[in-house]
Each structure stands twice: as structure tokens, then as C-alpha cells.
Amino acid sequence: MGVVQHGLSCGENLIMARRVSTRHKVIATFAAWLVAFVIFFPILYMVITSLKTEPEAIAGINLIPSFTLESYVAVQQQNDYFKPFMNSVVIALGSTLVALIIAIPAAWSMAFSPTKRTKDILMWMLSTKMMPAVGVLVPLFIIFRDTGLLDTRIGLTMILTLINLPIVVWMLYTYFREIPGEILEAARMDGASLSGEIIYVLTPMAVPGIASTMLLNIILAWNEAFWTLRLAAANAAPLTAFIASFSSPQGLFWAKLSAASTLAIAPILIMGWFSQRQLVRGLTFGAVK
Amino acid sequence: MGNITLKNVHKAFGATVIIPDIDLDIADGEFVVFVGPSGCGKSTLLRLIAGLEDTTSGTILIDGREVTDEAPAKRGLAMVFQSYALYPHMSVYNNIAFPLKMAKVDKDTIDRKVRSAATTLNLTNYLERRPGQLSGGQRQRVAIGRAIVRQPKAFLFDEPLSNLDAALRGTMRLEISELHQQLATTMIYVTHDQVEAMTMADKIVVLNAGNIEQVGSPLELYRSPRNLFVAGFIGSPRMNLITGAEAAKHGAQTIGVRPEHLKLSTASGTWKGTVGVAEHLGSDTFLHIQVDGIGQVTARADGEFAVDHGDQVWLTPEPGKIHRFNEAGEAI
Amino acid sequence: MATRQTRTLARFMMAPAVVLLLIWMIVPLSMTIWYSFQNYNLLNPMTRGFAGWSNYVYFYTDPAFYQAIGNTLMLVGGVLFITVVGGILLALLLDQPIFGQGIVRILVISPFFVMPPVAALVWKNMIMHPGYGVFADISRFFGLQPVDWFAQYPLFSIIIIVAWQWLPFATLILLTALQSLDEEQKEAAEMDGANFLNRFWYLTLPHLARAITVVILIQTIFLLAVYAEILVTTNGGPGYASTNLAFLIYRTALLSYDVGGASAGGVIAVILANIVAIFLMRAVGRNLDR
Numbered sequence: 001m002g003v004v005q006h007g008l009s010c011g012e013n014l015i016m017a018r019r020v021s022t023r024h025k026v027i028a029t030f031a032a033w034l035v036a037f038v039i040f041f042p043i044l045y046m047v048i049t050s051l052k053t054e055p056e057a058i059a060g061i062n063l064i065p066s067f068t069l070e071s072y073v074a075v076q077q078q079n080d081y082f083k084p085f086m087n088s089v090v091i092a093l094g095s096t097l098v099a100l101i102i103a104i105p106a107a108w109s110m111a112f113s114p115t116k117r118t119k120d121i122l123m124w125m126l127s128t129k130m131m132p133a134v135g136v137l138v139p140l141f142i143i144f145r146d147t148g149l150l151d152t153r154i155g156l157t158m159i160l161t162l163i164n165l166p167i168v169v170w171m172l173y174t175y176f177r178e179i180p181g182e183i184l185e186a187a188r189m190d191g192a193s194l195s196g197e198i199i200y201v202l203t204p205m206a207v208p209g210i211a212s213t214m215l216l217n218i219i220l221a222w223n224e225a226f227w228t229l230r231l232a233a234a235n236a237a238p239l240t241a242f243i244a245s246f247s248s249p250q251g252l253f254w255a256k257l258s259a260a261s262t263l264a265i266a267p268i269l270i271m272g273w274f275s276q277r278q279l280v281r282g283l284t285f286g287a288v289k
Numbered sequence: 290m291g292n293i294t295l296k297n298v299h300k301a302f303g304a305t306v307i308i309p310d311i312d313l314d315i316a317d318g319e320f321v322v323f324v325g326p327s328g329c330g331k332s333t334l335l336r337l338i339a340g341l342e343d344t345t346s347g348t349i350l351i352d353g354r355e356v357t358d359e360a361p362a363k364r365g366l367a368m369v370f371q372s373y374a375l376y377p378h379m380s381v382y383n384n385i386a387f388p389l390k391m392a393k394v395d396k397d398t399i400d401r402k403v404r405s406a407a408t409t410l411n412l413t414n415y416l417e418r419r420p421g422q423l424s425g426g427q428r429q430r431v432a433i434g435r436a437i438v439r440q441p442k443a444f445l446f447d448e449p450l451s452n453l454d455a456a457l458r459g460t461m462r463l464e465i466s467e468l469h470q471q472l473a474t475t476m477i478y479v480t481h482d483q484v485e486a487m488t489m490a491d492k493i494v495v496l497n498a499g500n501i502e503q504v505g506s507p508l509e510l511y512r513s514p515r516n517l518f519v520a521g522f523i524g525s526p527r528m529n530l531i532t533g534a535e536a537a538k539h540g541a542q543t544i545g546v547r548p549e550h551l552k553l554s555t556a557s558g559t560w561k562g563t564v565g566v567a568e569h570l571g572s573d574t575f576l577h578i579q580v581d582g583i584g585q586v587t588a589r590a591d592g593e594f595a596v597d598h599g600d601q602v603w604l605t606p607e608p609g610k611i612h613r614f615n616e617a618g619e620a621i
Numbered sequence: 622m623a624t625r626q627t628r629t630l631a632r633f634m635m636a637p638a639v640v641l642l643l644i645w646m647i648v649p650l651s652m653t654i655w656y657s658f659q660n661y662n663l664l665n666p667m668t669r670g671f672a673g674w675s676n677y678v679y680f681y682t683d684p685a686f687y688q689a690i691g692n693t694l695m696l697v698g699g700v701l702f703i704t705v706v707g708g709i710l711l712a713l714l715l716d717q718p719i720f721g722q723g724i725v726r727i728l729v730i731s732p733f734f735v736m737p738p739v740a741a742l743v744w745k746n747m748i749m750h751p752g753y754g755v756f757a758d759i760s761r762f763f764g765l766q767p768v769d770w771f772a773q774y775p776l777f778s779i780i781i782i783v784a785w786q787w788l789p790f791a792t793l794i795l796l797t798a799l800q801s802l803d804e805e806q807k808e809a810a811e812m813d814g815a816n817f818l819n820r821f822w823y824l825t826l827p828h829l830a831r832a833i834t835v836v837i838l839i840q841t842i843f844l845l846a847v848y849a850e851i852l853v854t855t856n857g858g859p860g861y862a863s864t865n866l867a868f869l870i871y872r873t874a875l876l877s878y879d880v881g882g883a884s885a886g887g888v889i890a891v892i893l894a895n896i897v898a899i900f901l902m903r904a905v906g907r908n909l910d911r
Contacts, residue, residue: 028717036728046743058753106638109631130898134870135887139652162645186374190388191362204378223736225849243738261739272734
């Protein structure tokens with residue numbers, strides 16, 4: 001019976017597919033590409049402008065640049081792009097790793113031995129995310145000033161770890177919860193010790209979830225633009241601060257601004273493109289499948 | 290060896306009592322089936338034996354040794370789960386080898402044992418595949434293979450066939466029974482399906498709301514159910530249970546007659562009724578008959594018994610095959 | 622015993638995360654509350670002392686405070702409206718069979734990966750600039766006077782930028798939800814005589830309810846804290862026209878060095894955020910438990 005039904009619905013899908021194809025598909029394709037182009041346009045235009053000379057950059061819409069790299073060279077010479085870039089890398093990776101180390105055991109225990117309060121704890125954790133950063137800016141600024149953490153990579157790493165910790169815990173929890181408990185019980189019956197259970201069974205099954213949590217957290221940390229702007233000035237300033245410094249009007253150096261911006265977002269943009277499918281599920285905290 | 294003894298085993302989650310107090314003896318090599326409706330505590334009982342749940346009080350002995358507080362792995366039992374619980378990231382070979390690896394068995398021995406289990410279970414051609422690439426029946430066999438290689442004192446099965454379709458269920462039932470003949474190891478098998486219980490078990494334990502209603506061989510339960518619950522649960526189609534005046538005639542609150550113990554006639558008999566739905570299975574025909582003064586009664590007739598909806602028939606219960614129950618529902 | 626052990630271990634493993642977040646919540650918050658009752662200006666730190674409620678009164682009676690609250694609500698509400706409605710429409714479009722779906726997805730998600738200062742600068746200088754922006758070029762092409770977006774519609778301009786950043790997020794989540802809608806359900810509705818609008822209203826929209834809730838919850842968390850976009854574009858102006866609560870407190874704290882006043886503002890912001898949070902958590906909790 002099951003087989004017969006399956007065969008039928010396959011046939012129907014074929015007919016459906018044929019019915020929609022051609023005209024409908026062409027119209028939908030056209031509309032979708034148009035919308036996608038409009039949404040992507042600011043980024044595209046930024047990249048194009050970065051390849052123009054300064055006079056070209058302010059000479060009205062022109063989608064074909066002269067493909068000069070002079071702005072990139074100028075940005076590197078004037079502002080030294082690599083220092084903030086390295087700061088961003090260290091802070092984003094560092095805070096993500098620390099957050100994972102703290103969050104993995106927590107999420108694991110919530111997923112595999114939940115209590116009546118697990119849901120409440122998760123909700124509470126998420127609610128700390130809702131505490132406005134400005135509400136605690138002053139004391140943190142003072143604490144950082146007095147402990148010498150102001151404008152250090154360690155200080156920023158600590159802050160970013162804490163603000164992203166709730167999201168990391170929640171994401172991992174939703175991934176871990178999907179690992180069926182029976183598999184862990186089977187491992188226990190098969191004689192695996194706790195460490196064996198973690199090494200041979202849990203970790204291999206959890207790796208995809210941990211990886212996408214890590215990706216999302218790196219993106220969030222890389223793009224965080226409150227604490228990185230307020231608690232870092234020169235030494236530890238990451239790319240967000242580097243770019244924000246361009247907002248003060250120093251004349252109309254738009255090709256350079258575009259070059260700097262392109263450099264600032266390129267690593268994450270490319271990373272995001274490759275991992276977007278995994279990201280979507282993680283972003284919803286598993287609430288949307 | 291695989292004697293398993295439960296003494297006063299009690300399990301409660303907070304204030305909710307799942308298993309009030311159970312005593313049970315399982316002999317070495319026995320095929321025992323726990324059967325009962327869903328939520329009757331049969332799975333919990335199995336998990337208590339496995340060590341996946343803690344007993345609230347009472348003791349569990351395996352081969353005379355107390356294991357109540359021992360970790361699951363130390364009890365020397367193997368379990369086959371309802372969802373099979375195969376490790377999705379490991380090949381079939383590695384799934385079967387896993388318990389041996391955990392027991393630090395050397396590579397050559399592992400290889401020999403895995404291959405021999407694979408041969409027994411017809412899995413030789415699938416050893417390099419992942420569980421995701423297997424059919425339901427094949428996954429089931431991998432799960433069994435993983436249990437076999439450990440040479441456990443007893444196998445525990447938790448509704449292992451409920452995710453398979455009817456045809457496959459029949460085949461797997463036979464395979465498991467055959468396996469039991471081959472290995473002669475104790476098996477404890479949990480199911481809600483009384484057909485599985487009847488066909489496979491040496492001994493059936495009927496559970497209801499955490500209580501053992503009756504323990505016995507399939508035929509014992511069939512011939513002399515101790516109470517109404519067992520009478521209604523064992524046997525297919527269900528036993529006809531009749532109350533009222535007809536029961537009073539036999540000096541009972543309720544009487545029960547199995548459909549196969551009713552003689553059908555188009556001419557004469559004890560009860561007269563009208564045929565409702567007739568289910569033709571080919572070998573048998575099950576007739577649902579509205580009997581005057583009694584109500585709906587199911588009767589088994591020969592496959593060729595020719596009656597139609599609305600026909601008059603007469604029913605006669607076979608002498609000596611009438612079960613009588615008192616007001617408490619217990620057999621008299 | 623085995624499971625009892627696991628449970629103790631579980632508590633132990635949860636402890637670091639819980640303790641850290643507790644400290645993170647309690648220490649700065651209690652300091653903020655303490656400072657909010659102090660006269661404390663970093664410019665003359667000598668004149669410190671108990672201030673009573675004066676910092677609160679100062680904030681509470683400041684007309685900019687109400688304007689900032691209004692702006693915050695406008696910003697959050699406006700962005701949510703644009704992204705949810707736009708996200709649903711876009712998701713419906715992308716759910717159709719189209720050529721090059723993978724590339725379209727990548728293009729559409731891209732703004733989500735752009736850091737706020739870059740997004741703000743690109744929009745400010747290259748898209749919305751009254752002299753050299755793309756919008757201005759287009760206006761001139763049609764013979765119209767270019768609009769000076771950030772001077773004339775500062776808050777609206779910021780809403781556009783933030784909505785651009787969050788539209789991909791909403792779209793992708795809604796699209797994922799849309800794709801999980803059972804094909805047979807749609808066919809059943811078609812058999813029952815429901816046209817496209819009926820199906821959208823009675824089938825698709827209820828199916829998306831959960832995803833919409835998630836979008837609203839997560840975006841609200843981030844939208845209440847919009848900061849860099851304002852800093853880089855309008856700096857809160859002209860006047861207080863594009864100052865949200867977060868930016869107002871930042872102004873008080875780091876531009877006039879008034880620790881006491883900024884702390885009082887911080888406490889108010891925390892209280893307001895908690896009110897929103899309670900609402901949201903209730904609604905979401907109900908929706909997610911299903």
C-alpha cells in the first residue's frame with residue numbers, strides 16, 4: 001500500500017512540475033533576480049567604487065570602474081589595515097572559543113538531563129541578552145579603566161564572550177536536543193564509559209551543530225559594534241572601530257572608504273556565503289525547521 | 290547464564306507510581322515477553338533491568354548477584370531499542386564492533402566476531418554502509434548484531450518491531466525466534482502486540498498499570514486467563530464478554546467466550562442473532578453478530594461459511610469453553 | 622545510581638555558564654543603580670556625593686527622554702514591520718521554482734553579514750548622499766530635486782538602513798518555514814476550492830506564525846540596541862530627531878561625562894527593556910511550547 005501511494009505521488013509531482021515550469025518559472029526568476037539585485041546593490045556598488053579612482057567615485061552612477069587598486073594601497077599606507085584586522089580575528093575567534101568551552105557542557109547537561117527548570121534557565125539566559133548594553137556601559141567603562149582592561153584584546157574578548165554566551169548555549173541546546181537519547185543509552189549499554197560516550201558517540205554527532213554555532217558566533221562577534229566602539233581606542237580597536245573612524249568627514253575619499261569597507265566585510269561575507277544553510281537553522285534556535 | 294530476579298521492585302517518579310511492587314523470576318534461556326497496553330510500565334520495567342532507570346526500592350539480581358546500583362554496562366546485558374539507536378556516523382561494521390571496542394577486545398577478535406554476526410544476520414554485503422542507507426529491517430538486524438557480539442547474559446528488546454511494516458514484522462518475528470533457538474540466551478521482549486507475545490514467548494508477563502496481572506505460557510494464558518483484563522487482552526479477535534441475565538444463568542457476573550469457541554449454524558442453536566459485518570480473511574470469516582438479548586458478539590466461521598448481511602444465524606458456545614468471572618473481575 | 626550521578630554532574634556542568642551570566646547581570650547592574658544615586662561627573666570627580674533622585678528627575682524631565690523613547694519604538698516597530706512584511710513577500714517569491722536559486726539566496730542573505738558601521742557608511746555616502754548618492758543621481762535623472770535624507774528624514778533613513786540589514790534574516794527564516802509546509806496540505810486546500818489568497822491566509826500564514834514570532838523576538842533583542850548606525854550617520858541629530866534611548870544615554874555618559882545621569886538613564890533603559898522582554902517572552906514562550 002505504502003509503495004503504491006508513493007508511486008502515485010511521484011507521478012503527480014512530475015505533472016505538477018511540468019505545469020509550473022516554463023512561463024511561471026521565467027517570470028518568477030526575473031522577479032527574484034531583480035529583488036536580489038536591489039538588495040545586493042549597496043554591497044556591489046561599494047566593491048565597484050573601491051576599484052575606482054577618487055574623481056571617478058563621485059562622478060555619478062557608473063558601474064564600470066577603472067579597476068585600479070590604488071585605494072587599497074592608500075588605505076594600507078595611511079591606516080594600516082592589518083592591525084585592526086588582526087584584532088578582529090583574535091577577538092572574534094577568542095570570544096567564540098571561550099563561549100563554546102563554557103557553553104558546551106551547559107547545553108549538554110540541559111539537553112540530556114533536563115529538569116523542570118531547564119526551560120526557565122534558558123529563558124533567563126536569553127533575557128540577559130535583552131539587557132541594554134548602555135544600561136551597564138558606565139560601570140563597565142569604570143571597571144575596565146581601573147583594571148587596565150580598557151583598549152585591550154582580552155577585555156573585548158571577555159565582553160563579547162559574555163554577550164554572546166546565551167545565544168551559544170541556546171543554539172547548542174537545540175542541536176544537542178536533536179541527538180536521540182536512546183543512542184546515548186545504547187552507548188551506555190554497550191559498555192561505553194562517560195568519556196567513551198563523549199568521544200565516540202556524542203562528539204561526532206554534535207560536530208555539525210557546534211560548527212554552525214561557531215560560525216554564527218564568529219559573525220556576531222566580528223560585527224558587534226557597541227562595545228568594540230566604546231571600550232577600544234587604538235591598540236585593540238577591531239575593524240568596526242577602524243571603519244567607524246571614517247565617519248568623521250575628512251573630505252570625500254569615497255574610493256578609499258569603499259576599499260576599507262570591502263576589506264572589513266570580505267572575510268565574513270565569504271564565510272557567510274559558504275555556511276548560510278547551516279546558519280539559518282541555528283539562527284532560529286531550532287524553532288523553525 | 291542469565292537468571293534474572295526482581296524482588297519488591299518499586300518505581301516512582303515523584304508522586305507518580307509507575308510500578309507499585311513487582312516480584313519476578315526469569316530462568317536462564319527463557320524467552321519472556323512483557324505485554325500490556327501503552328503506559329502500563331512494561332518499558333520502565335525493562336529499563337530498570339537494563340539499569341537505564343534507578344529503582345526507587347527493591348533489588349534486582351542477575352545470576353544471584355545483586356546489580357541494583359550497578360551501571361548498565363556492568364550488568365552484562367544487551368539491548369535493542371525501538372528506534373534501533375544506531376550510531377549514524379559509523380558504518381554498519383563499526384556499529385556492530387562498538388561494544389567490543391569499548392570492552393577493549395583486540396582487533397582480530399573484533400573482526401572475526403563482527404563478520405560472524407554479519408553472516409548470521411545476512412548483513413555481509415552492507416558492512417561498509419551507514420545506517421542512513423539501510424532499510425528498516427536491515428537497521429533492525431544491525432541493532433541485533435550489535436547486541437549479539439557481546440555475548441550478553443540476556444537480550445533486552447524494547448518494542449523492536451513497532452517501526453516496521455506488517456510483512457516485515459512477521460519475518461523479523463521468525464528471525465528473532467530462530468535466533469533464540471540458536472543462542473539459547475535469556476531474552477526479555479517488550480511489546481504491546483499480543484500476537485508477538487503469543488507467537489514468540491516461552492513465558493508471558495501481562496502488565497497493567499504497573500501490576501503483573503498474570504504470568505504464564507502463552508497457552509496457559511489463553512486457556513485460563515486469571516481475570517477479565519487478561520481475558521480481553523490475550524487472543525485475537527478479542528474474547529466476547531457477556532454480562533447480565535445470560536451471565537447470571539452460569540452463576541457469574543461476566544462470562545467470556547472466544548469467537549473460535551462459538552458453533553455457527555443457519556438452522557438452530559442456543560443464541561439467535563442477525564449478521565452485521567462479515568470480514569472474509571479467506572481461511573476464516575469473522576462475523577459480527579447482533580444477538581438477541583445479549584448484544585454484539587464476534588464469531589469465527591469457516592472461510593467458506595456463506596452468510597450475508599442481515600441473515601439469521603444461531604450460535605452455540607462449546608461446552609467447557611465458557612470462562613466465568615466474579616464481580617471483582619476474577620476468574621471463578 | 623548511574624542516572625543520579627549524571628544529574629549531579631549535569632548541575633556541575635551548567636554552573637560556569639549560569640554563574641558567569643549571573644555575575645554579568647548583577648555586578649554591573651548594581652553598580653549602575655549605585656551610581657544613579659550619586660553626583661558623579663568625570664570632569665570634576667572631587668564633587669561626588671549622594672544625589673537622591675535628582676539624576677532620575679533630570680532624565681525624567683528632559684524632553685529629549687520622551688523623544689528618545691518615541692524614536693526607539695518607531696525604530697523597532699518600523700524595522701519589524703518592513704522586515705516581516707517584506708520578508709514574507711520575498712520568501713513567497715523565493716519559494717517559487719526559479720533558475721539560479723542558490724545564487725539568489727546568497728545575494729539576498731549578504732546584507733546580514735555586513736557590519737553595522739560599514740552598512741551605515743555605504744548607505745550614507747554612496748546611496749543616500751544628497752550630492753553624490755545613487756538616490757540623488759536617480760532624482761536628477763528624472764529632473765527632481767535630490768532629497769537630503771539624513772537632514773530631512775533622519776529617523777526614517779536609519780530605519781531603512783537597519784531594515785536592509787535585517788531583511789535577509791527575516792526572509793531566510795520565513796523561507797525555511799515556508800518550505801516545511803506540507804505539500805499535501807496545499808493540495809488538499811486546492812481540492813477544497815481555496816484560491817491563492819485563501820491558501821495564503823488560512824494555511825500559509827498560520828503555518829508561519831511560529832517563524833514570525835522567532836523573527837520578532839530575535840530582531841527586537843538586537844533592534845533595541847541599535848547604536849553604530851546612528852553614531853556613524855546622524856550622530857543622533859538633527860537635535861534629537863534620530864536619538865534612540867541607547868544613544869541618548871551614550872550621549873549623557875560619554876559626551877557630558879555625567880556618570881550619575883547616564884546611570885539613571887541606564888536603569889530606566891533596563892526597566893523598559895524588561896517590560897518589553899516580559900511581554901515578548903510570554904508571547905514567544907507560548908508560541909514555542911506548542
